[in-house]
Amino acid sequence: MATIPTTVTSSPEGFQPAFNRVQQEGDFDDAFACIATLAGKTLADVRKQAVDKFGHPPHGPYWISEHLIVSLLAHYGLVGTVYQEASAVADLPDLALAMVDYDPETELGRHVVFHRAKASHAPKAVVEYMIDPAYWVSEGQRVRVQFDDCQPSWYIGVHAMGKQSASGK
Template identity: 35%
Template structure:
């Protein structure tokens, strides 16, 4: 899908925000915001892609962040990241998240896309 939408087939590979948004749009009912500045861990949306370890060569890596809110007032919320980096030990690729451990600089918020045909996600009309 990425190659069909503009990524080079034989590197160097550069998967920018626009291409990410196109792929997400074509493969799912989800939408993605433009890059937003990272403010704090508490201000993160419940589902987002974090741009980490950005450097002056405009290289970075991206991880998926998910906050699970407590189902009841007395329940416990938690958050985690899914990190697909090949150099990360597999036991740490899905792990708890503490923003102080990461140099996050930008955020792509992931949301449910409005249904273009006007029907509710359940298919029962508006």
């Protein structure tokens, strides 16, 4: 079962994210890269599971649906919600796949990982950051704490799957 970190290693100069960034390889595998980031897997592992276990096409064209995202998260011991609308970072839960650069006309955007966690150096301090899997963003934008140019429009909340009891209920 996956565990979700609630604290990030931090210092007054900066912080170390709780998750290792997985970079997307193509223009359309951002959701897979975000899932790989959260699950601690490679992009190839996530894509293979999508194809082998969930019937995702091995080659395009394709769309990574909400159902596939939630199914892959569950495969890795995480629970994903349905897409929910957001108008600001404050609307996001502590861990989410946030959709940014959303175009309402085409109903398309791209996914990033959003995490809100306690800072290790100041227990009452909270660090909010996004991990952007895009291969085209600069190194300084791969993990960001400023969201002026990266506001979420939609999100899928993520939390750890609860333990199943001995009776299976």
